[in-house]
Amino acid sequence: MTITKDDLIDFVYDEVRMLDEGRYDDWLNLWTDDGIYWMPLDWKQKDEVNETSLMYEDQFMLRLRVERLTGARTFSQKPKSRCHHVIQRPYVDKIDNDAAAFLVTTQMHYVETRLDDQFLLALTAQHELVLKDDALKIARKRVDILNCDAAFGNIQLLP
Amino acid sequence: MTTYRTKQDIEALVTPFQVHRDVYTSDEVYRLEMKHLFANSWVFVGHDSQTPNKGDYYTTQIGDQPVIQVRHSDGEVKVLHNRCPHKGTKIAIDRTGNTGKFFRCPYHAWSFKTDGCLLAIPLKKGYEGTGLDQTENGKGMKSVGAVMNYRGFIFARLADEGIGFEDYFGDSLSSFDNMIDRSPAGKLVVAGQPLRYMHRCNWKMLVENQTDTCHPMVAHESSAGTAVKIWEEMDQPEGAPKPPAMQIIAPFMSPYEFFEDMGIRTWPNGHGHTGVSHSIHSDYSEIPGYFEKMSEAYGEEKAKQILGENRHNTVYFPNIMIKGPIQQLRNFIPLGPDKTLVESWIYRLVDAPDELVARTAMYNRMINAPTSIVGHDDLEMYERAQEGLMSDGLEWVNIQRLYKDGEDFDTQAEENGTTERQMRNQFHAWTKFMTLSLPSEDALEAAE
Numbered sequence A: 001m002t003i004t005k006d007d008l009i010d011f012v013y014d015e016v017r018m019l020d021e022g023r024y025d026d027w028l029n030l031w032t033d034d035g036i037y038w039m040p041l042d043w044k045q046k047d048e049v050n051e052t053s054l055m056y057e058d059q060f061m062l063r064l065r066v067e068r069l070t071g072a073r074t075f076s077q078k079p080k081s082r083c084h085h086v087i088q089r090p091y092v093d094k095i096d097n098d099a100a101a102f103l104v105t106t107q108m109h110y111v112e113t114r115l116d117d118q119f120l121l122a123l124t125a126q127h128e129l130v131l132k133d134d135a136l137k138i139a140r141k142r143v144d145i146l147n148c149d150a151a152f153g154n155i156q157l158l159p
Numbered sequence B: 001m002t003t004y005r006t007k008q009d010i011e012a013l014v015t016p017f018q019v020h021r022d023v024y025t026s027d028e029v030y031r032l033e034m035k036h037l038f039a040n041s042w043v044f045v046g047h048d049s050q051t052p053n054k055g056d057y058y059t060t061q062i063g064d065q066p067v068i069q070v071r072h073s074d075g076e077v078k079v080l081h082n083r084c085p086h087k088g089t090k091i092a093i094d095r096t097g098n099t100g101k102f103f104r105c106p107y108h109a110w111s112f113k114t115d116g117c118l119l120a121i122p123l124k125k126g127y128e129g130t131g132l133d134q135t136e137n138g139k140g141m142k143s144v145g146a147v148m149n150y151r152g153f154i155f156a157r158l159a160d161e162g163i164g165f166e167d168y169f170g171d172s173l174s175s176f177d178n179m180i181d182r183s184p185a186g187k188l189v190v191a192g193q194p195l196r197y198m199h200r201c202n203w204k205m206l207v208e209n210q211t212d213t214c215h216p217m218v219a220h221e222s223s224a225g226t227a228v229k230i231w232e233e234m235d236q237p238e239g240a241p242k243p244p245a246m247q248i249i250a251p252f253m254s255p256y257e258f259f260e261d262m263g264i265r266t267w268p269n270g271h272g273h274t275g276v277s278h279s280i281h282s283d284y285s286e287i288p289g290y291f292e293k294m295s296e297a298y299g300e301e302k303a304k305q306i307l308g309e310n311r312h313n314t315v316y317f318p319n320i321m322i323k324g325p326i327q328q329l330r331n332f333i334p335l336g337p338d339k340t341l342v343e344s345w346i347y348r349l350v351d352a353p354d355e356l357v358a359r360t361a362m363y364n365r366m367i368n369a370p371t372s373i374v375g376h377d378d379l380e381m382y383e384r385a386q387e388g389l390m391s392d393g394l395e396w397v398n399i400q401r402l403y404k405d406g407e408d409f410d411t412q413a414e415e416n417g418t419t420e421r422q423m424r425n426q427f428h429a430w431t432k433f434m435t436l437s438l439p440s441e442d443a444l445e446a447a448e
Helices: A004-022 A024-028 A060-068 B007-011 B026-042 B165-180 B203-209 B220-232 B244-248 B256-261 B290-296 B300-308 B354-368 B376-388 B421-434 B443-448
Strands: A031-040 A054-055 A082-086 A091-096 A099-115 A117-130 A134-144 B018-020 B043-047 B056-062 B065-071 B077-081 B095-098 B102-104 B109-113 B118-120 B146-150 B155-159 B188-190 B195-199 B264-266 B272-274 B314-316 B320-323 B328-336 B339-350 B396-398 B413-415
Touching: A004 A082, A004 A091, A004 A117, A024 B146, A031 A060, A031 B095, A054 B146, A060 B220, A060 B244, A091 B272, A091 B443, A099 B300, A099 B339, B007 B421, B026 B328, B043 B056, B043 B065, B043 B188, B095 B443, B146 B165, B155 B165, B165 B272, B165 B320, B188 B443, B195 B376, B203 B328, B203 B376, B203 B421, B220 B244, B244 B300, B244 B354, B264 B421, B272 B421, B290 B300, B290 B376, B320 B413, B328 B354, B339 B354
Parallel strands: A031 A134
Antiparallel strands: A031 A054, A082 A099, A091 A099, A099 A117, A117 A134, B018 B396, B043 B155, B056 B065, B056 B095, B065 B077, B102 B109, B109 B118, B146 B155, B188 B339, B195 B339, B264 B272, B264 B413, B272 B314, B314 B320, B320 B328, B328 B339
């Protein structure tokens, strides 16, 4: 099968829709078994593990994060948060069908709300995608927050 | 209306096992803390590896006082008030930078040596005969009262006169020693940027929580309990490698007995730590090659002794906590009665394998980040408490667990790990350093 530019762009749109609609089981299925979600703490951070990152999460950690959201004693989610992504048309940086390796960069605004509070983050998400059993999967997602050096309150859902 | 003016007013807020809610909610008490408590005690500023070269500076604050940590031309670290003596403009705004041989105010170009001394003023003849040189402002940027560089960790006392560093910290420095000795070179270097996490609650709630051993299995059930549940569902064979989250987060679900047995030690002046015999950090996996490096540096026996100490959280009163076994320091910076900035720093052990700083960075992001599923529930508890304390139904906060009549906080003590003695110890010190420079009722009446 051949992946087109449209396939890659649709993939990113579908992913944020899953997050906004809280379809987390579908979302977890988008990942490879060793896929990593990285959110740097520092602007243009290069070293993800020997310095502090905001997130550097394997599939166990992402599953834990998602299952916790629906737990009976998840106090910080009583009441629950909601989120909303507004994305620009993704830049398709690499389509290599021979190697089944793809790179997509997307600028977006992320809004999260709970009770009377709402905040906005400007983000750049970079998806490294691969083909597994004829389906696109996320091997690595890097999310850079424009004001990563600012102090935040709780960021509870997934930008 | 001014409610709190005298030593007696402040003393009335703390009983042996209760604290009045105003210590968390009152703007007046907060102002007094900034003026007295944070001036009279030794407060953490930064690490000297943040300013390794001459002219390197780092801006932060002590209580509500903006300060600059700077490496002077003689190689010493100085701590200066970040304020131009002319019109008050902050001299340095960047969080870090290098200023060369002098600071220059961006407003009128007054310049200062890196120890604060006035260097030059443009068009200086305008001050001739005005007496500027007779004023305190004419001398330059003001230094804090006293500075101590303890094995790389910079502390300052704002007040010119007061308790010395050694008297203030005493034997509690053993936790810093253990953290630093874990480097085969006996040296730490700051690693990356700190997490910056904003809390809409009083800073003391965070400090108290550091030795609160009865909350992890309750408040963190949603993260630690779920981690354990998922791992069991995965039904892995015995001895299968556990994911990092199981090593870092799951121990928060340890039973009460674990925390009772680990013990709490308190020292005079409000310092203390959990994990006298063991802690949630005790069972971290060994890093290949590390013990060999430590043995080479210290000899096998001393190396075992250093690594056998697994203190959990050490509180250095008033507002930092360190974790020796993982080289983490958390700074609880008060920004108002109901606002606290938490900075969580990590350090690399010089000459130790990278896997150690990687584990420390992992702990920092998993537990203390604004994106942390553990931190989320802590913050939720603090903010609910800050809102709940506005209730007039009850005025006092209870810190009575394992309280005994006649507790003496001027001597070191080791007790059951679930005692709230360390919180009582902190409030004992709080009263001491708050009232040190407050007038007594009699003195105030006489003055009026």
